[in-house]
Amino acid sequence: MTDRVEVSLTVNGRPTTRVVSAHLSLLQLLHDEAGVADPKYGCGEGVCGACTVLLDGEPVSSCIVLAAQAHGGEVLTASGLTSPDGTPSPLQEAFHLYHAAQCGFCTPGMLMCATAILAGSEPLSRAQIREGLHGNLCRCTGYGPIVDAIEAARGVR
Amino acid sequence: MSTDEIRSSKQQELRVVNRPLARHDAAGKIAGTTRFAGDFAFADMLHARLVRSQMPSARIVRRDASRALAIPGVIAVLFGEDVPNNVVWVDVPGQTIEVAALKASMEVLATERVRFHGEAIALVVAETEEALAEACQSVDVELDDLRGVFDAEEALSDGAPTVHDEGNLLAEWNIDRGDVVRAFAEADIAVEGEYTTQFVDHAYLETEAGVAWYDDDGVLTIRVATQVVEHYRDIARILGVPESRVRVIAPFVGGGFGGKEDMTVEPYLALAVARTGRPVRMQWTRSESLLARAKRHPMRMRYRTAARRDGTILAHDIDITSDSGAYAYLSALVLLYSAVHACGPYDVEHVRLRTRSAYTNNPPTSAMRGFGGMQVVFAYESQMDRVARELGLDPVQVRKRNALARGDVLPVGQPIETEVLIADTLDGVVARAGVRPEPSGPRKAVGRGLASNLQSYGRLVWLNDSAAAWVGFQLDGSLTVRCGVQDIGGGQASSLAQIAAEILGVDLDQVTVHFGDSARTPLAGTTTATRQLYMSGNAVYEASTILRDQILRALADETNQPFESLSMAEEGVVGVDTALPLREALVVCRRRNVPIEALGTFFGPKGRPVVRDLRAERVFPDFTFGSHLADVEVDLDTGHVTVLRYIACHDVGRAINPRSVEGQISGGVVQGIGMALLEEVVLQDGVNMTGGFFQYLIPTAADVPDVETVILESGEGMGPFGARGIGEPPIGPPAAVIANAITNAVGARPTALPMTPERVLACIEQGGRAGGEGAP
Numbered sequence: 001m002t003d004r005v006e007v008s009l010t011v012n013g014r015p016t017t018r019v020v021s022a023h024l025s026l027l028q029l030l031h032d033e034a035g036v037a038d039p040k041y042g043c044g045e046g047v048c049g050a051c052t053v054l055l056d057g058e059p060v061s062s063c064i065v066l067a068a069q070a071h072g073g074e075v076l077t078a079s080g081l082t083s084p085d086g087t088p089s090p091l092q093e094a095f096h097l098y099h100a101a102q103c104g105f106c107t108p109g110m111l112m113c114a115t116a117i118l119a120g121s122e123p124l125s126r127a128q129i130r131e132g133l134h135g136n137l138c139r140c141t142g143y144g145p146i147v148d149a150i151e152a153a154r155g156v157r
Numbered sequence: 158m159s160t161d162e163i164r165s166s167k168q169q170e171l172r173v174v175n176r177p178l179a180r181h182d183a184a185g186k187i188a189g190t191t192r193f194a195g196d197f198a199f200a201d202m203l204h205a206r207l208v209r210s211q212m213p214s215a216r217i218v219r220r221d222a223s224r225a226l227a228i229p230g231v232i233a234v235l236f237g238e239d240v241p242n243n244v245v246w247v248d249v250p251g252q253t254i255e256v257a258a259l260k261a262s263m264e265v266l267a268t269e270r271v272r273f274h275g276e277a278i279a280l281v282v283a284e285t286e287e288a289l290a291e292a293c294q295s296v297d298v299e300l301d302d303l304r305g306v307f308d309a310e311e312a313l314s315d316g317a318p319t320v321h322d323e324g325n326l327l328a329e330w331n332i333d334r335g336d337v338v339r340a341f342a343e344a345d346i347a348v349e350g351e352y353t354t355q356f357v358d359h360a361y362l363e364t365e366a367g368v369a370w371y372d373d374d375g376v377l378t379i380r381v382a383t384q385v386v387e388h389y390r391d392i393a394r395i396l397g398v399p400e401s402r403v404r405v406i407a408p409f410v411g412g413g414f415g416g417k418e419d420m421t422v423e424p425y426l427a428l429a430v431a432r433t434g435r436p437v438r439m440q441w442t443r444s445e446s447l448l449a450r451a452k453r454h455p456m457r458m459r460y461r462t463a464a465r466r467d468g469t470i471l472a473h474d475i476d477i478t479s480d481s482g483a484y485a486y487l488s489a490l491v492l493l494y495s496a497v498h499a500c501g502p503y504d505v506e507h508v509r510l511r512t513r514s515a516y517t518n519n520p521p522t523s524a525m526r527g528f529g530g531m532q533v534v535f536a537y538e539s540q541m542d543r544v545a546r547e548l549g550l551d552p553v554q555v556r557k558r559n560a561l562a563r564g565d566v567l568p569v570g571q572p573i574e575t576e577v578l579i580a581d582t583l584d585g586v587v588a589r590a591g592v593r594p595e596p597s598g599p600r601k602a603v604g605r606g607l608a609s610n611l612q613s614y615g616r617l618v619w620l621n622d623s624a625a626a627w628v629g630f631q632l633d634g635s636l637t638v639r640c641g642v643q644d645i646g647g648g649q650a651s652s653l654a655q656i657a658a659e660i661l662g663v664d665l666d667q668v669t670v671h672f673g674d675s676a677r678t679p680l681a682g683t684t685t686a687t688r689q690l691y692m693s694g695n696a697v698y699e700a701s702t703i704l705r706d707q708i709l710r711a712l713a714d715e716t717n718q719p720f721e722s723l724s725m726a727e728e729g730v731v732g733v734d735t736a737l738p739l740r741e742a743l744v745v746c747r748r749r750n751v752p753i754e755a756l757g758t759f760f761g762p763k764g765r766p767v768v769r770d771l772r773a774e775r776v777f778p779d780f781t782f783g784s785h786l787a788d789v790e791v792d793l794d795t796g797h798v799t800v801l802r803y804i805a806c807h808d809v810g811r812a813i814n815p816r817s818v819e820g821q822i823s824g825g826v827v828q829g830i831g832m833a834l835l836e837e838v839v840l841q842d843g844v845n846m847t848g849g850f851f852q853y854l855i856p857t858a859a860d861v862p863d864v865e866t867v868i869l870e871s872g873e874g875m876g877p878f879g880a881r882g883i884g885e886p887p888i889g890p891p892a893a894v895i896a897n898a899i900t901n902a903v904g905a906r907p908t909a910l911p912m913t914p915e916r917v918l919a920c921i922e923q924g925g926r927a928g929g930e931g932a933p
Contacts, residue, residue: 021287037196038189040411042362043443047850050362079189092187096179099816102824103646104186105193105362105411126863133858137850139361139412140646142823143858145816 007067011036012080020067026060027051029067030077038079038108042137049136052109053077059116061135078108081115091115091153100149102140110136114150126151162589163815167872167879172727174659174878177816180651181665182409182644193411194382195366199436202368203232204289205429206439208279208296209449210271213483213843214305214318214518217269217278221297225281230288233432234296235280237268240428241397245420263484265395265424271300272320272483273520274845275449282429282437305518307843309480310457312515320483320516327481328489328514330496332771334568335507337463340472344463348543352460352536353909354892356480356838357453358847359525360855363411364446365421369429370436372404376676379426380406384413384643384684386675388420392427403427407673413645414828415524416450418685419486444848451486451523452838454479454514456495458536463507464544468555472507473540475499477533479514479522486523488514490617493767494529497569497776501537502579502611503559508568518843524685526828530612531889538608538893539906552897553583556609556784570773573780575873575881578808579609582784585806585867590786594801600793603801604902607786608893614687614882615778615875618764624692625679628657628700629754634739635667638700641681642693643673647884648817649689653697655813656877660701662725663739679756687882690813691778691875692759698877700757711751712742779874781881783807785826785890789898793921796914798834798899805890806867810874810881822887823864829891831856837911900924 003022010016011034018033030036030053039062042050046061053062054076062075081089088096091114101107110133117124117132124132129147138146169175185191222234237243244262267278279296283289305320306312312325319325341347367381379392386405393400410417422439429437441449461474477495481488492514499510541559545552560579566572586607596603616622626640638657644650654668671678681693705725712730713720716737724731729738737745746753764775788802805822812818835854839846847853874881892910899917900906904924907916 031196032198037192040193040362041195041364041440043850045443045849045851048362048443077189078187082188088184088188095187096183099180099183099820101180101183101186102648102820103361103363103412104183104191104409105646107186108189111187111189130858134860135857137362137855137857139359139414139828139855140824141820142825142827142864143861144823144863145820147858147863 005068007071009070009072010074012077022068024067025063026065026067026070027062030062036077036079038077040105040108049113050106050109052112052136054112054115059113078111081111091118094149094153098145098149098152100141100146106136106138110138110146117150118154124154163812163868163870165870169878172659173655173665174813175811178655178665178814180648180817181654182651191409193363194368194380194408195440197368197380199370202436202438203282203284203429203433204286205280205282205425205437206289206293207277207425208281208293208298210267210274210276210278210300212271212300212302213274214303215271215300216303217267217271217298218301219297219299220279222279224297225292225295228288228292228295230284231281231292232284233282235266235428235432237264237266240265240395242395245391272518274843275520280425280428282433305843307517307519307840309478309515309517312517313513320518325516326513327485327516328492329769330493330512330771331769332496332508332510332568337472337474337507337509340507341463344471345466346547347461347463348540348547349461350536350539350543350908352458352539354456354532354535355910356455356520356840357525357832357836358447358838358853359414359416360853361412361414361416364441364443365417365450366440367422367426368436368438369426371430371434376402376404377427377430378404378406379423380408381423381426382410382417383407383423384410384417384645386641386643386673387680388423389675391420392423395424396427396431404676407643410643410645413684414526415528415685418524418683419451421450443850447838447847447849447853448845451521453525454481454488454491454522454529454532456532458533460536460540462540462544464548466548468544468548468550468558470503470505470544470559473500473505475510477512480517480519481514482517482519482521484521486521488522491524491529495533496771497567498530498611499533499537500568501534502561502577502609502782504561504565505568519840520845526825527612527885527888528686534608534610534889535892535896535910538890539896539908542897542900552607553587556583569771569776571775575779576871577782578869578871579782579784581869582782582806582808583609585869586784586786586804589804589865589867594788596790602791602793602902603788604791604898604900605786605788606894606897606901607784608890608897609784610886610889611780611782612687612886612889613777613780615691615761616686616688618762618775618777619766621763622682622688622692622761623758624681624696625756625758626681626693626696626700627679627754627756628697628704630743632743634663634743636661636663638668638670638697639678640670640672640693640697641675641678642689643684645684647821648814649684652690652813652817653693656694656697657701660698660705662727664727687884690880691882692761694813694877694880695759696757699759700755703757704755707751707755708742708746711746711749712737715745715749779881781807781809781883781886783886783890785894787894787898789895789902791899791902791917796918796921798895798912798917800830800862800895803862804865804867805887806869807883807886808869808871808881809883810876811870811872811878812868813878813880815868818868818883819866821883822866825887826864826891827856827861829888830861830895832910833892833895834911
């Protein structure tokens, strides 16, 4: 019925190979095929950011990236931020402490966007953090607690 | 981070409650391990999707599934005739008795007539999402266009096309108090305004989703994103099976805001499982969610207000029309909320109020955060500023002069029983605000606005609301709480853990809360109406208190100490100069046949149902009061509005978790700012043009400032530890605050939401530049 392709990629350090439809999105591959359920479907058109993952270190909306495009790539999702012994990362700790997750549905995407924001070396103002988050929607927190958490993780405060 | 303030007037010695603790439910959400409704899966799971009407008003001429059924992997296509009882009765969901009949129903799957763009006509079930997509395109539905009506006032005019045979008037509520005609005649001034609000979408990030299956006990089990597990009763009725054969589980929900209060995917999942016997998943796309799920009511609100020279409000003459869309849902009750809240947190002696809700061929409207109590804030707080301006008075003073106080009676007839801190909330935001900022350039104008509100918490009193919770010690001293509360992200379950831990003297990390299961947790009612902390919080308080007293009584008997001298603390059961570790105390209880568990049920206050002409001693349990202030900058060339600063102050009675309270306020305010400036579901003759987040714009982090919160704790609420509800109240003021600030900046008043750059430019032209209406 549809063209099928073999996709091999590393997800949170685990090598994964699947034969999938050529137009399957990376989000569907992760969520439905690879059992990595933390990136979320929120809009399917790359607007809300709930599906944000790092692909070879760059934040992408996995709902508008084809699985085939990620072939050979390294994917990091929010659940991959936790260390193998279960210890949360400093960013995750800060999200917890500052109530940056309410319903929690945007949180995995927010964490990956925040990871990308924090990857730079220069200090960031709150306004710059807010600008960096503009592609990730949250309907619960009003964003302040998320900015607080990122600032705290950054060690600015 | 903004340094938020808490000011308490009645202090209590508390150990766990009232502390800004990290929420116990957040760990899994942040680790990415929490499984939301759509994340659940079975190996042999099927997928389901709806075929929806492409027209807003049409007769169904033909439905044919033969082409769809021929596609490999398609298991079933259901039409209305395949539904055992194809009727969703409009009733208020929950565990309570039937509400006065609204003689309104809708079909689960439409058979003869569709009344809005997006109405469900067929349910398709397939092995894969791919087959499903193809099959949905292949179900043949022929529609014959019928003349529709797309405006509520037009729907109520003579000769309008009828949406339902009974006529287009769905509900009407009126209030007459005092002598409005005489009040206007004797008043020094009268001001008038007409205000309109738009269709607003809940826009939670998690679209409607669930997975259903026959569990090993043969019970049809639905794990679904819902605010109301007790819809299992509705589902059983649709299937024609006993209520005991349907179970609904609400996992952590990815946002609710009222949008998951009515059923969404539940009946379809149930039908698909009943037909196929296999597990089924359904998840709506964002476009389906925007298209088909009920929205917030657009309202047209006409206010005439009479006042004395000193700023005393003498009378309101109010006329409100709301658009209930194609089906009733909760529109009649939403309108009732509008009627009861229409005069705001003020004592108004003379009131004439007429409210009507009309069927149209627009999308249905129903519950959304604020539930009719929030649209009216835009109107009454605009009027308050108009009065202040007309009289040359300070808007803060005008509000204080008219503020409700304990013992005052609302126009509907309900007396206010708890202390009202409106003046304190006004002082709170004004003191915090300090000096107004300067414009950032020559073609910019800065304005300051404020607004106060009241919002009920708890359900309408004749619904006989109740909530139950079970609290029990494990033998190792850890604590289990079972409560049917749905946790939709506000920390509902986490707050219950704090309450139980406080009363029973255990550490928070020793408490586990099982929640949201219609079969296995005591029913606690809906997570709606700002009622969970109030109702389930009181139920857990009750259960924990019963359990504590059982244990203390057993220990008093065992050790020959007075009951009153014993308490539960981290050390265990503590007496005057004794301390028995908890585990040993539990052994004593078991030896003495004293249970180490307890069930608590909390019942809300009671009252008689209302009739069309409202006169009630009690409608709601109580209200939450607050005031907000904002500084905005208006770009005089583009009409763009930037919110520079936003401060919100509410009396929350007692903050069970101050961080959660701040989160509710901050989140509610930003949703309110979205409604004020950005959001609108756009319709063209009933055709929904809003297909995704490209069109439906909710605020991003870059669009809004930090929300600064000032929390007042009067200790006066009806919830546990004197708490009031805070889920809905903060969404009321923002539109009025921003409208008042824009008016202050440009000299003319925006009266239609959202206040888009085009509308603000029109105000700028009309107002002829800055320095207009009174600044607080």
